[in-house]
Amino acid sequence: MNGLIRKLTSSKLFSALMALLVILIFNVFLNRGFLSITVVDGHLFGQLIDILNRSVPVMILATGMTLVIATGGTDLSCGALLALAGALSISLIRGSSTIVNEYSAIPFPLVITITLAVTTLCGLWNGFLVARLGIQPIVATLIFMTAGRGIAQLITGARNLTTNYAPYSVIGQGWLMMLPVPIFIAAAVLLVVWYFTRRTAFGLFVEAVGVNASAARYSGINSSMILMIVYSISGLCAGVAGLIYASGIMCADANNAGLNYELDAILATVLGGTSMMGGRFYLGGSVIGALIIMALTKSIYAFDVAPESALVVKAFVVVVVVLIQSPFFKNWRDTVKNRRAAVGGGEVR
Amino acid sequence: MTEPNGIPRDEIILEAKGIEKIFPGVHALNKVDFTLKRGEIHSLMGENGAGKSTLIKCLTGVYGTDGGVIKFNGREIHPESPLHAMSIGISSVYQEVNLCPNISVAENIFAGRQPMKGPFVDWKTLEERAGKALERFDVNVDVRRSLDSYPIAIQQMVAIARALDISAQVLILDEPTSSLDKQEVAKLFDIVRKLRGEGMGIIFITHFLDQVYQISDRITVLRNGELVGTYKTGELPKIGLVTKMVGKDFDDLANVSRVRNESPHDVMIALEEVSAYQSVENVSLELRRGEVLGFAGLLGSGRTEVANLMFGIEHNNSGVIKLKGSAVRLASPKDAILRRIAFCPEDRKRDGVIGELSVRENIILAFQARLGIFRFKSLRQQYELADKYIKLLGIATPDADKKVSDLSGGNQQKVILARWLATEPEVMLLDEPTRGIDVGAKAEIMKLTLDLCRDGMAIAFISSELDEIVRISNRVVVMRDRAKIGEIDEDEGLDQENILKAIAGGMAV
Known part of the structure; x- marks a missing residue:
């Protein structure tokens, strides 16, 4: 039992989970009705559901980001690719229509396929720059971070394109088994990526490349292929998140959709225990990280913190969590633990 | 005083x-x-x-x-x-x-x-x-x-x-x-x-x-x-x-001596007048099954480059590399691994161990790379494989889940060897396998090399320690200034003195 507890507390997920728990408990006491969930028209409503639902785009971005960070890189383009996906999908639905349309110009599955294919290709391009041309990930993905929104604006003609096409709204606003559809999409993405990384050798190869790319290559791993796949997955995740985001507001906002989400995704990944140095990655941790960010945002608003100081509060909490996870604090904790163990040993003798 | x-x-x-x-x-x-x-x-x-x-x-x-x-x-x-x-x-x-x-x-x-x-x-x-x-x-x-x-x-x-x-x-x-x-x-x-x-x-x-x-x-x-x-x-x-x-x-080291090479063996890898840009020039040699081919020469003499060529890390721009008699092009280490070639690199820290990963993961890595992404060995099979080689090579680790960077140098080297043995290679290229490890582990690794040789593997043994080369090689290729300057067979006076003479330039062969 003791061993189990030690295993739990030493797990990378533990501190992230604790942070989330603290934020939730804080809310339970200070934010009335935080835990209450009501059924309206067969749909579940409540703040918890809301946190879960709203964290979905960042959660999906963080899933892709986790793999990228595990290889020792970062993907700054995913927020912009999210905006691109929204712009592309809505303009495909509208076709040449100049009014807000009720029908799609091309078959809906085709809309989704094209959108996801385009963002995946953008991801592949990132991967190509990093793996084949040896450009540093931050610089390589910076290209699409700026160009992605530019292309999105070109597609929408710099307007906020809207649509009333009902099937499209299901992605971001639909309900399934009493819960919002995005939650299921996020779960599906996570499950697929988890399966692909942990039930095949892909996760092992990603970690090997992330820790020591040269040794991975000497062991027969095609590092550049691994990198290109990883960046493509991140692009695909951005596409999925973009569909959900745009569908949620039925509008393609090339300028503001997913603005700074790439940073939230990086933060979620780091909060979840994956090191920016690359190597071991924790998909579950990144999910918790995304939840922490959203729970924090929600509670700040619930406490009527003025919007202008909300970011400061958020930053403060993030600093605390990151400090707790830092090697410095880890060493400190270990020292305390060892000292206690040493004292215990002395008594035995 | x-x-x-x-x-x-x-x-x-x-x-x-x-x-x-x-x-x-x-x-x-x-x-x-x-x-x-x-x-x-x-x-x-x-x-x-x-x-x-x-x-x-x-x-x-x-x-x-x-x-x-x-x-x-x-x-x-x-x-x-x-x-x-x-x-x-x-x-x-x-x-x-x-x-x-x-x-x-x-x-x-x-x-x-x-x-x-x-x-x-x-x-x-x-x-x-x-x-x-x-x-x-x-x-x-x-x-x-x-x-x-x-x-x-x-x-x-x-x-x-x-x-x-x-x-x-x-x-x-x-x-x-x-x-x-x-x-x-x-x-x-x-x-x-x-x-x-x-x-x-x-x-x-x-x-x-x-x-x-x-x-x-x-x-x-x-x-x-x-x-x-x-x-x-x-x-x-x-x-x-x-x-x-x-x-x-x-008396471990004293017991280590070459496997007698009695009958002629099949040629596994042959280099024919191979040159590579900014690497080696005009190297020809044969690596045979059941023999240890030593590579002697100073640092930078081209020893490592030859091994790199045979493992697809460097590429030749003239000459032919033959594997079992037919010309091959080794585009990458993976190509070489698929052809049952294994390579234990010189710089263990940079090109060998993947420090953050466990002993198990380090051992199965090359084998898994050969199988590809989708034919993933189950955890149970991974542990079986890892435990087998931990036991076989006597790797000192409490269990297969230990981070490999926590092991000592000699044990890390054994993990790398285990990684390659797990791929069941026919050719093993060892580049300075005994560097930075202690006497006991050195003897163990050399004994292992000889065992593999006895089982019919073709082994290239690159080392700066002439003593080791002389002890276990059947033939020695002497390199200088990025070219092969000679070859000494076990029947033709293979000893440290002759190798040194050859390196110094007074080659009689």
Whole structure:
């Protein structure tokens, strides 16, 4: 039992989970009705559901980001690719229509396929720059971070394109088994990526490349292929998140959709225990990280913190969590633990 | 007793008494005593895991101790970090060069204590002083160039210069010679002797027995975390030292000798007039099943490049590489692995171990890479494979989930060997497989090589240690200046002298 507890507390997920728990408990006491969930028209409503639902785009971005960070890189383009996906999908639905349309110009599955294919290709391009041309990930993905929104604006003609096409709204606003559809999409993405990384050798190869790319290559791993796949997955995740985001507001906002989400995704990944140095990655941790960010945002608003100081509060909490996870604090904790163990040993003798 | 230059000889600078260090599950140091006198070179000997590095780390404040006293010039000290130890007067140069490859030589020497002019770094003084520090070693390099533009030998000198610049009284050298060639070792020893003359106490750790006898005044032997004893070098014969290190009568290395090569064997890999851009020129050779082909030559003679060519890391632009008689193009290591070629690289830290991953993951990696992404071995199969090789090679690890970077050098090397044996290769290319590991592990690895050879594997054995090459090779390819200059067969007087002659240029064959 003791061993189990030690295993739990030493797990990378533990501190992230604790942070989330603290934020939730804080809310339970200070934010009335935080835990209450009501059924309206067969749909579940409540703040918890809301946190879960709203964290979905960042959660999906963080899933892709986790793999990228595990290889020792970062993907700054995913927020912009999210905006691109929204712009592309809505303009495909509208076709040449100049009014807000009720029908799609091309078959809906085709809309989704094209959108996801385009963002995946953008991801592949990132991967190509990093793996084949040896450009540093931050610089390589910076290209699409700026160009992605530019292309999105070109597609929408710099307007906020809207649509009333009902099937499209299901992605971001639909309900399934009493819960919002995005939650299921996020779960599906996570499950697929988890399966692909942990039930095949892909996760092992990603970690090997992330820790020591040269040794991975000497062991027969095609590092550049691994990198290109990883960046493509991140692009695909951005596409999925973009569909959900745009569908949620039925509008393609090339300028503001997913603005700074790439940073939230990086933060979620780091909060979840994956090191920016690359190597071991924790998909579950990144999910918790995304939840922490959203729970924090929600509670700040619930406490009527003025919007202008909300970011400061958020930053403060993030600093605390990151400090707790830092090697410095880890060493400190270990020292305390060892000292206690040493004292215990002395008594035995 | 006082030497002519006024330095009292028998004065103790550093004294450790009853040092205890306990790691979870391991009693790494058990009441170890150690004394270092002023003006002596003191070798610290022991097998991997004997506690040498742990003792050093306790003395330099990397670890705290769990018991015992450390005294420096008679005063008790509690070093909290290497930097703190340095400020007390104990400097150390670690086994692997731990500098920043991407900044300049001068900055590496003075990182963290740059001479300042107001708030700015005083670059001129910095470079002058760095140049002077290196001149002491007869190393003349442009200190403004980045460290990685120089070979490892120079980098090693830079590391020592860094440690010495501070007014140190105790200098700890942990395996400083493992990447140096003979002349560089001689130069290093000159410097070390000079420092001894200045009254510095030097702790020297190495796996090269000859070097211990060349340079040290006293030897302290550790075994399994316990002190075996401290001896004057003149009073402890080599065989006695080895016996004390391994704790049994040691004839392992003596038993290692080549497998007799009786019948002609199939040629596995043949290079025919192979040249590669900025690599090797016009190399022809044959590597046969059931033989050990040694590669001798100085650092940079092209030995490693030949292995790289046979493993698809470098590519030839003329000539032909044949595998079992048919020409092949090895585009990548994966190509080579698919053709059952394995390669144990020279630089274990850079190209071998994947430190953060577990022993299990390191062992299955190449095998899994051969299978591809989707034919993933189940965890159970992974453990079976890992446990099999842990047992077969005697890898000292509590279990297969241990991080590989927590193992000692020799055990890390065994993990790399296990990684390649798991791919069931027909050709094994070993590039300096015995570098930086202790005598016992060396003998084990050489024995293993011979076993594999006996089982019919074709083995290329690259080593700077002629003794090892002569001991186990059936034929030796001698390389110089990126070309093959000769080949000596076991029937044609394969000994160290002939190899040295060949390298020196007096080749009769």
